[in-house]
Amino acid sequence: MSRRSAFRNRTEYAAAVMVVKSLEWTPLAVANLLARFYVTVLRLAIPRLSRVARRNLAFAMPESSEAGRAEVIREVFRSLARILVAFAKFPSIRRETAAAWIRTEGAEHFDEAIRRGRGVLFATAHLGNWELSAFAQAILTGPMNVVVRPLDNPLINALVERRRTLSGNRILAKKEYARAIFKALAANQAVGVLIDQNVSEAEGVFVDFFGVPACSATGFVRIAHRSGAAVIPGFAIWMEDERRYVLRFYPQVPLTGDTVTDTQALHSKLEEVIREYPGQWLWVHRRWKTRPPGHAHLYDAL
Numbered sequence: 693m694s695r696r697s698a699f700r701n702r703t704e705y706a707a708a709v710m711v712v713k714s715l716e717w718t719p720l721a722v723a724n725l726l727a728r729f730y731v732t733v734l735r736l737a738i739p740r741l742s743r744v745a746r747r748n749l750a751f752a753m754p755e756s757s758e759a760g761r762a763e764v765i766r767e768v769f770r771s772l773a774r775i776l777v778a779f780a781k782f783p784s785i786r787r788e789t790a791a792a793w794i795r796t797e798g799a800e801h802f803d804e805a806i807r808r809g810r811g812v813l814f815a816t817a818h819l820g821n822w823e824l825s826a827f828a829q830a831i832l833t834g835p836m837n838v839v840v841r842p843l844d845n846p847l848i849n850a851l852v853e854r855r856r857t858l859s860g861n862r863i864l865a866k867k868e869y870a871r872a873i874f875k876a877l878a879a880n881q882a883v884g885v886l887i888d889q890n891v892s893e894a895e896g897v898f899v900d901f902f903g904v905p906a907c908s909a910t911g912f913v914r915i916a917h918r919s920g921a922a923v924i925p926g927f928a929i930w931m932e933d934e935r936r937y938v939l940r941f942y943p944q945v946p947l948t949g950d951t952v953t954d955t956q957a958l959h960s961k962l963e964e965v966i967r968e969y970p971g972q973w974l975w976v977h978r979r980w981k982t983r984p985p986g987h988a989h990l991y992d993a994l
Contacts, residue, residue, distance in 0.1 A: 696844060705847035712851070715780030723780065727773035735769055743994045745975040751990070752902035753970070767971025771820075774930060778824045782855045787831050794828045794928060798941035802833070802882070805922030805944060811877030813916050815925045815945070815958050817888035818974035819966060825928035825939055826884050827859045832939075835860035836882040839869050870915065877919045884926075885912050887958055888973075890981045898984055899956040902963055907982035913954040916947055923947060925961050929969055 711730055715723040735742060742765055749761040756764075778785075778793065785793055805812045814836075816822055826838050838861050843849040853863055864872045864883070873883050891909045898905040916923050925942040945961060947954045966973045978991050 701845050701847050704845050705851070708848050708851060711776070712780045715777055716783065720777070720781075723777050724773070727776045727780075728770070730776065731769045731773040734772075740994055741976040744978055744991060747990060747994060748975045748979065751904055751980075764971045765975065768973070768975050771930065771972045775821050775823055778821055779855060782827060782858050785827065785831070785859075790828055790831050792936065794824060794937040794939050795934075796832060796939045796941070798943075799833075801924055801941045801943055802926075805924060806880060806882075808922060809880050811880050811919060811921040812882040813873075813877070813912065813919075813921045813923045814882060814884040815887050815912065815923055815962070816884050816927055817886055817962055817966075818977065819888070819962070820927045820929040820969065820972045821937055822886065822928065823856070824937060825926065826861055827856065828928065828937075828939055829882070829884075830859035830861045835862060836884055837862045837864050837873070837876045839864045839866055839873070839883065839885045841866040870911065873915055874919060877915075877921045883921075887912055888962060888977075888979065890977075890979050892982055896982075897952050897955055899952065899959050901959050901979070904980055905984050905987070906959065906980055908955050908959060910951050910955055913947065913951055913958070916954070917949055917951075923958070925958070925965070927965060929965075930972060 714726055718726065745765045745768060746761060749756065749764060753761070753764075781793075802812060816825060826836060829836055838856065840856075840863055842865060843852060856863060862876075864876075876883050887908070889909070891907050893907060895911075896907045896909045899908050900906075901908070913923075915921070923945045925945065926940065928937040928939045930936075931938050942961065942965075945954075945957055947957075980990050983989055
């Protein structure tokens with residue numbers, strides 16, 4: 693990767709601050725309209741995002757109609773706008789105001805895991821509002837540890853980390869996170885990890901994801917095997933009828949000790965939830981970029 697210039701970093705940072713502050717300082721109704729405008733600009737400025745989403749949906753959900761896929765893509769961008777607003781409003785979200793933004797469901801699964809005393813590994817994804825889910829968990833239950841990859845722009849990365857930690861959460865850098873995760877789990881703490889990202893063949897194994905081989909990291913289940921921590925899928929899903937999110941914890945995923953089998957089990961559960969809320973997953977991501985040997989690349993023409 694080429695080195696980023698200081699000018700580029702500062703320019704991007706100024707734009708990011710303008711967007712975040714304009715949403716933070718305006719009433720919620722205005723912020724929602726502004727966020728939709730910003731996301732529309734993003735969609736028009738980077739048409740590749742929509743092309744990738746169309747390609748992903750074509751092979752992941754071939755049974756859906758062209759009109760149905762187009763509506764899913766529109767909802768993806770509406771979902772991104774909601775995420776942006778919530779992120780901007782983090783400074784005003786506290787225990788006494790959190791209920792207007794989110795409620796919990798299935799908390800007994802988390803409570804039971806904590807009683808076991810071996811820590812909790814949250815298997816989450818770019819589904820619903822992954823930023824608010826961790827932020828709200830800290831407010832409603834207690835601070836947790838979140839594994840993230842630092843953003844390429846260090847100025848924006850610092851901005852994002854400041855907001856992510858406002859509720860007391862701790863950031864674990866993805867580059868060297870294993871030791872920190874084991875330490876947190878040994879202290880019976882919770883650790884959230886995004887499991888839906890593409891990785892190289894050297895880092896993962898291929899599992900079935902929407903009927904297509906997807907290269908998926910094995911580090912998550914290896915840590916779970918070694919630590920004995922409970923593995924709980926959890927996502928903050930937007931409920932249109934309530935006009936807020938539900939932070940839904942699913943029952944603990946039983947592990948067999950086999951890396952491929954357990955990685956597949958997690959992705960099967962993730963696929964199940966995405967199929968229920970297709971417009972809330974980040975289809976614009978090149979999830980199937982790494983291909984098995986001999987398989988054609990899926991995104992070359994995009």
